[in-house]
Amino acid sequence: MSAPHSPPRVLPGLGLGLGYALVYLSLIVLIPLGALILKSSELGLHGILDIATGERALAALRVTFGASLAAAAINGVFGLIVAWMLVRYDFPGKRLVDSLVDLPFALPTAVAGITLATLYAGNGWIGRWLEPLGLKVAYTPLGIVVALTFIGLPFVVRTLQPVIEDIEPEVEEAAATLGASRWQTFVRILFPAIFPALLTGFSLAFARALGEYGSVIFIAGNLPLVSEITPLLIISKLEQYDLLGATALAVVMLAISFVLLLAINLLQWWAANRHRGSVVEGARP
Amino acid sequence: MSRFNQFLSGLLLATAATLAQAEVSLLNVSYDVARDVYKDYNPLFQKFWKAKTGEEVTLKQSHGGSTKQVRAVADGLEADVVTMNQANDVEFLAEKGLVAKDWNRKFPNNASPYTSAMVFIVRKGNPKSIRDWGDLAKDGVQVILPHPKNTGNGRNSYLSAWAWALKQPGGSDQGAQAFVGRLLKNAPLFAAGGRDATTTFMQRRIGDVLLTFECEAELIAREFGKGEFEVVYPSLTLQTEFPVALVDKVVDKKGTRKLAQAYLDYLWSPEGQENAARNYLRPRSAELLKKYAAQFPAVKTFTVDDVFGGPAKAFATHFKDGGSFDQIYVSK
Numbered sequence: 001m002s003a004p005h006s007p008p009r010v011l012p013g014l015g016l017g018l019g020y021a022l023v024y025l026s027l028i029v030l031i032p033l034g035a036l037i038l039k040s041s042e043l044g045l046h047g048i049l050d051i052a053t054g055e056r057a058l059a060a061l062r063v064t065f066g067a068s069l070a071a072a073a074i075n076g077v078f079g080l081i082v083a084w085m086l087v088r089y090d091f092p093g094k095r096l097v098d099s100l101v102d103l104p105f106a107l108p109t110a111v112a113g114i115t116l117a118t119l120y121a122g123n124g125w126i127g128r129w130l131e132p133l134g135l136k137v138a139y140t141p142l143g144i145v146v147a148l149t150f151i152g153l154p155f156v157v158r159t160l161q162p163v164i165e166d167i168e169p170e171v172e173e174a175a176a177t178l179g180a181s182r183w184q185t186f187v188r189i190l191f192p193a194i195f196p197a198l199l200t201g202f203s204l205a206f207a208r209a210l211g212e213y214g215s216v217i218f219i220a221g222n223l224p225l226v227s228e229i230t231p232l233l234i235i236s237k238l239e240q241y242d243l244l245g246a247t248a249l250a251v252v253m254l255a256i257s258f259v260l261l262l263a264i265n266l267l268q269w270w271a272a273n274r275h276r277g278s279v280v281e282g283a284r285p
Numbered sequence: 286m287s288r289f290n291q292f293l294s295g296l297l298l299a300t301a302a303t304l305a306q307a308e309v310s311l312l313n314v315s316y317d318v319a320r321d322v323y324k325d326y327n328p329l330f331q332k333f334w335k336a337k338t339g340e341e342v343t344l345k346q347s348h349g350g351s352t353k354q355v356r357a358v359a360d361g362l363e364a365d366v367v368t369m370n371q372a373n374d375v376e377f378l379a380e381k382g383l384v385a386k387d388w389n390r391k392f393p394n395n396a397s398p399y400t401s402a403m404v405f406i407v408r409k410g411n412p413k414s415i416r417d418w419g420d421l422a423k424d425g426v427q428v429i430l431p432h433p434k435n436t437g438n439g440r441n442s443y444l445s446a447w448a449w450a451l452k453q454p455g456g457s458d459q460g461a462q463a464f465v466g467r468l469l470k471n472a473p474l475f476a477a478g479g480r481d482a483t484t485t486f487m488q489r490r491i492g493d494v495l496l497t498f499e500c501e502a503e504l505i506a507r508e509f510g511k512g513e514f515e516v517v518y519p520s521l522t523l524q525t526e527f528p529v530a531l532v533d534k535v536v537d538k539k540g541t542r543k544l545a546q547a548y549l550d551y552l553w554s555p556e557g558q559e560n561a562a563r564n565y566l567r568p569r570s571a572e573l574l575k576k577y578a579a580q581f582p583a584v585k586t587f588t589v590d591d592v593f594g595g596p597a598k599a600f601a602t603h604f605k606d607g608g609s610f611d612q613i614y615v616s617k
Contacts, residue, residue: 054606055615114484121489138489139474218481221474222432224614232435239352239435240605241377 033254040247051245052252056224057233063141064230065256068209071148072156076202079156080194086157087164101157104150109214116147117219139221144229147215152205159201160194167193192271199268203261210257310343311544314364316351316371316437318479318501319527322564323368329556330548342544350478351437352377358532359383365536365545368529371437372589372596375528388530394569395590397526398552399561402584403445405517406486406495406502413493417519418449421494422467429492431482432475434610438482439475442496443610444599445523448592452521466613487513498525499581500565524586527566 040048051057086098104112120127120137130137137143167190175185213231221227230253237246315323327344334342347354347364355374358364359381367384369375375396378384389396407415413426421428433439446468450461476482479497486495487509494517502516529549536542551557558568562577574581593599603609 056611114481117485118489121485121491123490139491217477222477223472223475224611227474236432236435237606238356241352241356242606245606 036247036254037251040244040251043244043248048248048251051248056228057230057249059225060228060230060233061252061256063144063226063228064210064253065260067141067144067148067229068206070145071152071209072202072206074145074149075152075156075205076198079153079201079205080160080198082153083157083160083164087161088169101154103154104152105154109151109212110218112150113147113215113218116150116215117143120146120219138219139227141220141227143219143221144216144227147219148209148212151212151215152209155204155208156198156201159197159204163194163197192274196268196272199264199271203264203268206264207257207261210253309340309541309544310345311365311541311548312345312347312363313366313368313548314347314354314358314362315368316354316527317348319368319370320346320348322561322566325564326552326557326560329560330551333551333554333556334544334547337547344548363535363539364532365539365541366529366531366549368527368549370525370527371440372526372528373600375530376597378530378532383532383534384530385533389528391531392529392549393553395526395588396528396530397569398529398549398557399527399566399568401498401500401525401527401566402518402586403441403496403522403525404499404502405519406497406505406514407517408493409513409515411515411517415494415517418446418464418468418521419453421446421471422464423471426471426494427473427492428468428471428494428496429474429476429482429486430472430496431478433469434604436478438479438497440600440604441498441523441525443603444589444593445496445519445521447603447609448523448587449519449521451592462609462613465609469613499567503565503580518582518584521585521587524588526588 043051052061082101086094086101117138118124120130120143122128122131122136122138124138127138135142137146171189172185175189180188211231213229213235216229217232220229220232222232230249234246234249237243237249313323313327323346327346331342331344334340347357347362349357351369351371351374355367355369355377358367358378367375367378372389372395375384375388379386379388385391392398405415405421407413413420415421415426420426430442431439433443443465446465447461450456450464451458453460473491474485476485479501482495482497483501483505485491487505499516502514505514529552531542531545531549536545552561553569555570555573558570558573562568562573562580565580567581568574568577589596589599593602601608
């Protein structure tokens with residue numbers, strides 16, 4: 001854009017579109033986040049780190065990031081299976097199952113949390129079968145993972161579906177005629193094509209899980225050092241009229257999330273390029 | 286306060302401004318579970334005000350978590366009056382200059398028109414024979430309560446247990462902290478709020494005893510049936526107050542001071558007091574307390590002022606970061 005002799009663009013409206021996109025992004029994302037960072041800067045870096053490295057805060061960060069990663073990983077595996085089923089196979093009630101996937105989007109998270117806690121409690125429909133096996137879910141960190149898996153599922157499935165749809169069944173047939181085993185077809189042909197989208201779905205589910213509060217507090221048990229999530233500590237600060245402390249925790253979460261998401265994006269970029277590179281290589285005579 | 290707060294309050298102001306357009310109207314910003322009390326109270330006051338001045342008055346209610354509500358008021362929500370369940374929340378508004386510094390002397394009874402008490406709810410037949418606070422710290426007893434640091438309800442239970450231990454022969458602050466620590470070890474979880482604790486105890490059948498307000502027991506009976514549980518009154522418990530205050534800044538700006546004053550004064554009228562009693566809140570009027578004696582058994586209570594030197598001090602000692610609650614968990 002800054003080049004003096006940029007060639008005329010085929011599509012009109014770049015200036016207007018870019019301006020609109022920037023203003024919109026600033027209004028919706030950058031200004032609130034900027035205000036948050038500005039507010040927390042009243043504490044100084046030292047003050048922020050002091051708050052974030054307290055014993056309870058560290059434990060909460062571990063629980064929050066650990067449970068979010070675990071939930072996103074579970075969704076990565078099982079969301080892929082669900083998406084694959086929904087795209088590649090026809091079965092009665094497929095439409096219904098397909099729309100079920102969106103429910104976690106629509107359900108108020110508090111409702112989800114209360115429902116899950118009721119199901120997984122010792123006398124709940126699921127909990128009563130798990131508890132004799134020595135598996136406690138409700139009111140343990142495991143419960144947090146369950147809630148976060150629930151809310152994260154649609155992100156993975158909905159990201160993967162269009163990508164899987166784009167893979168022609170002929171590609172698999174071609175691989176088979178060239179003598180590839182089923183496992184080889186999956187590892188060499190299908191997975192590389194799906195992987196970037198899977199990473200996107202994973203990072204969306206992960207990011208969503210990090211900020212989740214409503215569903216988690218009803219199933220977590222909220223015991224200090226055991227099952228407290230960082231958003232609960234933020235609420236705890238607000239209950240002490242300590243807006244500054246709350247912003248400090250929020251900024252720390254934001255910074256860690258940003259680093260992790262950036263890393264995932266880089267990985268995705270690498271995966272996409274590697275894939276493209278190999279296709280070009282393979283196309284050479 | 287800061288630009289960030291002003292930015293947020295702008296949004297709230299916009300909503301409040303649209304609410305405040307009717308001629309004579311009053312906004313009562315209140316805590317979460319006060320819905321029923323004020324739903325019944327407002328028509329009583331409207332009738333009284335009509336008879337006295339001939340004016341029709343529109344009464345609006347806003348309910349939510351107590352601390353969130355006062356934050357909204359501090360950020361610009363135009364409440365004429367606040368009716369809260371924690372003195373600290375009104376104190377917060379006083380610090381911001383919205384409410385008079387001596388707000389608790391502006392009305393009788395520490396500006397709290399009715400009270401409640403912290404009680405135990407146990408399973409039918411009281412199988413673990415839970416009679417007093419001491420029983421809650423015994424091995425094998427599971428205690429359900431809302432988060433003791435983050436919720437008003439949980440804080441009240443925490444202070445009750447502390448005060449009981451303090452008043453035992455040879456009681457000291459250290460002993461009380463150790464006792465409360467043992468009691469909290471018996472909590473398998475900290476519920477998100479009062480109603481969540483009730484669901485956990487009654488519906489999911491977790492725990493042997495639920496700590497809650499006396500007035501909640503009646504709601505539990507309505508929801509789950511009277512025969513399902515028993516109420517146990519401990520030997521000593523906290524008398525919880527529900528402070529009310531005029532928001533000076535708002536009533537002066539809107540010119541509603543007289544109306545707002547009358548709205549709060551009327552809470553102490555026989556009709557207002559009886560309304561509280563009907564909602565299972567202990568009225569201040571001795572006469573009505575006698576009339577409703579069946580629903581309010583005599584119980585030995587203390588106030589936060591008696592034992593903890595006032596709500597602000599109690600809050601700073603126990604619930605601020607690094608306070609006694611945090612010490613129980615972190616200093617190990």
